[in-house]
Amino acid sequence: MCAHEILRYGSKTLSERAQEIPEFDENVRKLIERMYGVMAEAGGFGLAANQIGVPLRLFVYDVGEGPHALANPKIAEKSGSEIGTEGCLSIPGLQGEVERAEVVAVEGIDEDGNKVRIEGEGLLARVLQHEIDHLDGTLFIDRADADTLHWVIHEQGGEEAK
Numbered sequence: 667m668c669a670h671e672i673l674r675y676g677s678k679t680l681s682e683r684a685q686e687i688p689e690f691d692e693n694v695r696k697l698i699e700r701m702y703g704v705m706a707e708a709g710g711f712g713l714a715a716n717q718i719g720v721p722l723r724l725f726v727y728d729v730g731e732g733p734h735a736l737a738n739p740k741i742a743e744k745s746g747s748e749i750g751t752e753g754c755l756s757i758p759g760l761q762g763e764v765e766r767a768e769v770v771a772v773e774g775i776d777e778d779g780n781k782v783r784i785e786g787e788g789l790l791a792r793v794l795q796h797e798i799d800h801l802d803g804t805l806f807i808d809r810a811d812a813d814t815l816h817w818v819i820h821e822q823g824g825e826e827a828k
Contacts (some may be wrong), residue, residue, distance in 0.1 A: 668704070668707060669704055669707040669708035669709075669755075671704075671718065672704065672708060672713075672717050672718060672755050672756060673716075673717055673718065673719055673756055674756055674757070675754075675756055675757045675805065675807075677719075677756075679716050679719055679721055680716060680717065680756055680800070680803070680805060681803045681805075682716070682721065682803045683801070683802050683803045684714070684715065684716045684721045684722055684723045684724075684800075684801040684802075684803075685721055685722055685723065686722075686723050686738050687722050687723055687724060687737045687738055687775075690737060690775050690779045694722075694724065694737060695777075695779075697715065697720060697722075697724065698724070698726060698735040698777050700718075701713050701715065701718065701724075701725075701726040701735070702726055702733045702735075704718060705726050705727075705728065705733065705755075706728075706733070708755050710755045711727060711728065711729055711789070711793045712725055712726065712727035712728075712793045712796060712797040713725060713726050713727075713755060713797075714797050714800035714801055715801075716800060716801065716803075717755060717756055717800060722737075723737060723738045723739065723801045724736070724737045724738075724801075725739070725797035725798070725800065725801065727790075727793050727794070727797060729789050729790050729793055734776065734777060735776060735777040736772065736774040736775070736776060736782075736784070736794075736797075737774055737775040737776075738774050738775055739772050739773070739774035739794070739797075739798050739801070740772065740773050740774065740798075741770055741771070741772055741794075741795070741798060742771045742772065742773045742783065743769075743770065743771040744767035744769065744770045744771070744795075745767060745768065745769045746767060746768030746769050747765055747766070747767060747768055748765070748766060748767075748768045749763050749764070749765045749766075749811075750763065750764065750766065750792055751763055751764075751814075752764045752792065752796060752806045752810065753806070753818070754796075754805060754806050754807075756805065757805070757806075757807065759817050759818055759819060760807070760815060760816070760817055760818075761815070761816060761817075761818050762806065762807065762810030762811060762812075762814045762815040762816070763810060763811045763814035764792075764796075764806050764809045764810045764811075765809070765811075766791065766792050766795045766796075766809075767791060767795060768787060768788075768791060769785070769786070769787045769791055770785070770786055770787075770791045770794055770795060771783055771784070771785045771786075772784045772785075772786070772794050772798070
């Protein structure tokens with residue numbers, strides 16, 4: 667699985683709600699490792715399983731403290747509001763302003779199979795909400811202020827996609 671195999675905008679899988687993971691087993695662990703690699707290769711902050719065609723409620727993320735995974739995530743609490751720029755690996759190069767909760771608490775199962783509660787603010791809160799949206803079949807462009815959507819291209823000719 668390579669970054670170029672990430673599903674693109676328009677794929678039916680991206681617009682459907684992913685299914686709960688009934689059992690955290692070796693197959694889930696292997697999927698997490700695969701997703702870590704795809705996310706790192708693509709240069710993203712997060713990657714949902716349905717972005718690689720696996721319709722399960724699982725995502726991986728890395729906001730600079732090393733990669734982590736969360737299965738069957740649920741937002742338990744949220745507070746505040748902030749507007750920030752977002753992009754998506756499934757729509758490379760497109761960015762826009764999205765309003766999100768400033769602070770969130772998310773519950774789920776971590777990469778070791780343990781029940782956890784993650785509290786995040788700033789970038790972590792934004793990434794957690796963005797990835798849970800993916801699992802619900804919602805893309806950032808569904809929430810973005812349409813007037814702020816714009817294409818970003820690096821000077822070297824590559825596209826920016828976070």
